[in-house]
Amino acid sequence: MAKSRREAGGDAGNRCQRSSTPGTSRALQWGTQWHEVTGGLGTRRVVNPIIKAVIGSGVATGVALVGVPLTIWSLGFTAAGITAGSIAAKMMSAAAIANGGGVAAGSVVAVLQSVGAVGLSIGAKLGLASVFGPVGALIGSKIP
Known part of the structure; x- marks a missing residue:
């Protein structure tokens, strides 16, 4: 049986060895971002599941931290106040009618207006990142 380059003393610093077992794909065993898989559809490159995770x-966290404030802003909750004729204006009107003329502190409309005016607090950002980060990692690792 022939020795590999590592066993023979050649290129001892190379951490990435190709598989030479008969009947298997020529896959990089470790230390790489992708490997080749031979199957019914021919040879294709497969990204390491850790890289995909x-x-x-990163994508899920970015979407959460950028998408949530943009969505709130697009509803009409802005730094300048509630935009006339927007969904936010309709929500504020309904809340004011339900509360006898004013919007209650801590209500959904009040919280959304606060987020629209000054953005998310650091606690809200950490909460979103801690929820959406692992969810995105799980989904990313399952994508073929």
Whole structure:
């Protein structure tokens, strides 16, 4: 049986060895971002699941931290106040009618207006990142 380059003393610093077992794909065994898989559809590159999980986590966290404030802003909750004729204006009107003319502190409309005016607090950002990061990692690692 032939020795690999590592066993023979050549290129001892190379951490990435190709599989030479007969009947298997020529896959990089470890220390790489992708490997080749031979199957019914021919040879294709497959990304390491850890890399996919990291990408999924980053995408989900970014969407949560950017998408939530943008959605609130697009509803009409802005730094300048509630935009006339928007969904936010209709929500405020309904809340004011239900409360006898004013919007109650701590209500959904009040919280959304606060987020629209000054953005998310650091606690809300940490909460969103701690929820959406692992969810994105799980989804990312499952994508083929």
